[in-house]
Amino acid sequence: MATGWREEFEGFPASLRRLVEAELAAGNAVAEVHHGFPAPPVGACLVLARPVSTRPRASDGVLSFRARESSLLSGEWSDTAGAFFVLEPPLPPAEPPDMDVIRAAMVPVAQPAASTPDAELEFDYRGEMLTYREDGRVATIICTFGDPPRLLPRTLNGWRLPDGQGWRPITPAERERVVKRIIDICRQGHGMSRIDLKE
Structure with a gap:
């Protein structure tokens, strides 16, 4: 994690810090830390380089998970207060459809x-x-x-x-x-x- 982001990271709730630390130990990386969407002004966002792999991508009593399928992110994690977020990067774009296969299927x-x-x-x-x-x-x-x-x-x-x-x-x-x-x-x-x- 970049030195400038470490101080920001220390302000995150302990549950999100544990999630990020487990990801870093598993080989993930932090791409950036910012104060934009979806965090409110009192919070912050940390963006991982890859999706979370150290735990199921599902909410539990401590962390809330929401899948997002957009060009900006593929998932978001937050604590119960919903002020701080750990974001997963967008998934790679799907392969374009094979038009030859589609055309062949249309011909009886x-x-x-x-x-x-x-x-x-x-x-x-x-x-x-x-x-x-x-x-x-x-x-x-x-x-x-x-x-x-x-x-x-x-x-x-x-x-x-x-x-x-x-x-x-x-x-x-x-x-x-x-x-x-x-x-x-x-x-x-x-x-x-x-x-x-x-x-």
Whole structure:
């Protein structure tokens, strides 16, 4: 402890002096002694170089402890009168979050195609598209993968036919049947208990 602080330290209550002396014996150090916050004008503050390690960081009948999570301090100790304080320095800042990990967690994991004996459904999460196959023909429908997923039946408007036979429009009745089939496959094959329709 710096010589100039020793006289200040002698004015602290015995309970706080014992705490500081135990910390110094354990290898801690005094960073500064001052008369600012949180001590009132009649008291003083002693700031340790490291958090207290020689006793539990909890109040007892002699010392009062309060955890502080700020850029100024991480904890404060005071006697019952609350005029003198032993302060712990702020904790090192937390590591910044790994944005690559956060972004990766936001992208749904690709799911394999779900199928039944007569149909197959592929999921394109990034493109927000479902591809439905039956009897060799293919149709696509937009599906926004929110909570819950939402199908847009109006985007299911045609079949790509097999073997380069071209394209054929889907009738309203056929659209209704295919949308119902897609919902059934989503529920049975992918556990999507709720799917909304947006016209």
